[in-house]
Amino acid sequence: MRRIPHPIPYQGSKRHLAAAILPYVPAGRQRFFEPFSGSAAITLAAADQRLAQHYVISDVLAPLAEVWGMIVNRPQALVEGYEDVWLSQVDDPAGTYNRMRDEFNRDHDPVKLLYLLARCVKASVRFNRYGEFNQSADHRRLGMRPSILEREVAGAHALLAGRTSVLACDFRDVLAKTTPRDIVYMDPPYQGTTNGKDQRYLAGLPVGELTEALRRLNDRRVPFLLSYDGFRGKQRYGEDLPAELGLRRVLLNAGRSTQATLNGKSEVTVESLYLSPALVDTLTVKGPALQPPASFPVFGRGSAAAPSRAARVIARSGDRTPARRRRWAAGHPARRGPNGRPDAPRSGRPLGNALTLNGTRRGLDSACRSW
Numbered sequence: 001m002r003r004i005p006h007p008i009p010y011q012g013s014k015r016h017l018a019a020a021i022l023p024y025v026p027a028g029r030q031r032f033f034e035p036f037s038g039s040a041a042i043t044l045a046a047a048d049q050r051l052a053q054h055y056v057i058s059d060v061l062a063p064l065a066e067v068w069g070m071i072v073n074r075p076q077a078l079v080e081g082y083e084d085v086w087l088s089q090v091d092d093p094a095g096t097y098n099r100m101r102d103e104f105n106r107d108h109d110p111v112k113l114l115y116l117l118a119r120c121v122k123a124s125v126r127f128n129r130y131g132e133f134n135q136s137a138d139h140r141r142l143g144m145r146p147s148i149l150e151r152e153v154a155g156a157h158a159l160l161a162g163r164t165s166v167l168a169c170d171f172r173d174v175l176a177k178t179t180p181r182d183i184v185y186m187d188p189p190y191q192g193t194t195n196g197k198d199q200r201y202l203a204g205l206p207v208g209e210l211t212e213a214l215r216r217l218n219d220r221r222v223p224f225l226l227s228y229d230g231f232r233g234k235q236r237y238g239e240d241l242p243a244e245l246g247l248r249r250v251l252l253n254a255g256r257s258t259q260a261t262l263n264g265k266s267e268v269t270v271e272s273l274y275l276s277p278a279l280v281d282t283l284t285v286k287g288p289a290l291q292p293p294a295s296f297p298v299f300g301r302g303s304a305a306a307p308s309r310a311a312r313v314i315a316r317s318g319d320r321t322p323a324r325r326r327r328w329a330a331g332h333p334a335r336r337g338p339n340g341r342p343d344a345p346r347s348g349r350p351l352g353n354a355l356t357l358n359g360t361r362r363g364l365d366s367a368c369r370s371w
Helices: 015-024 041-048 062-073 075-087 093-107 110-119 146-160 171-175 207-219 258-262 277-286 310-315 322-331
Strands: 029-034 052-059 164-168 183-186 224-232 235-237 248-256 268-275 354-357 360-363
Touching (some): 015 041, 015 224, 029 041, 052 062, 052 171, 062 075, 062 110, 062 146, 062 164, 075 110, 075 146, 093 110, 207 224, 207 277
Parallel strands (some): 029 183
Antiparallel strands (some): 224 268, 354 360
16 A cells, blocks of 8 residues: 555544554445544545545544645645744744644634644643643654645545545544445544543543444444554554454554553554444455455564654755745645635634535534534
């Protein structure tokens, strides 16, 4: 598999496991759903292999979903907004990060969130009990340079534009739209990662609620893959899912644990990938869209290949001059407003309550937003 663009740094991203996961996707799917998107690494890899006609990216964290909406629809606005914030840190990187964090917690600006993800410790998202982003900056670096972000955003835009819907929505509302002709990949918060002082996600997901959602998918014969639980060293994440769900479990070696590294340890993480009964049946009849690598036998066990000063860094970064901005605009035309100028980034404003999936307008709960 060739290199896949990765515009959003996010701890727990499955991009290094994409080559192990995608061989379990059957050929000829109508839509590919990823309701716990985060970095949407599996959607990007699936789009690169053209495994579905349409892709649905969704996350309950609305500003994160809006970042994806901008990547799909307004990449120039996102890159230029990020560049403005990144360059503003030249004199005081730590102070700029803290200011952007405070401002984001007030206005939920997606550009500021992208900057925070690029600058925070190990791209390790943390929220306090009030739902505020509270992770500290990694003072050893300034975050992804705008020139690199431009390349990654352009690559993701090329894969997704014209065939992707983006939602900020509860995962159950998204799953209700699926059919047996689709495929769903889920990477929800693992048990034990959404409570206590080490809160890694905006919202938790009790295992009982997840189990009920999986049961409903089974009842409707919707094929799905689920990354859930696993172990790191002697530490195990969560209890086994109920046997009556009939899921097929595959163990994947996810490589060295980022979280263990943060804690000064060197441990390997092994993650579980669960296949639904409908998916197993479909693979048996139609076969996978991709042939698995030798280290990832179908329905077996395998291991993944493990995949100075602020002013000086910014000065030599080679980021966009006005001429480079014009070249970007020529190659990536932005959506235009009534005055003919590119649309400005929106900061947390509701965008309506309708969902476009596969060219069809369908009503959606008022809590959901779409791009």
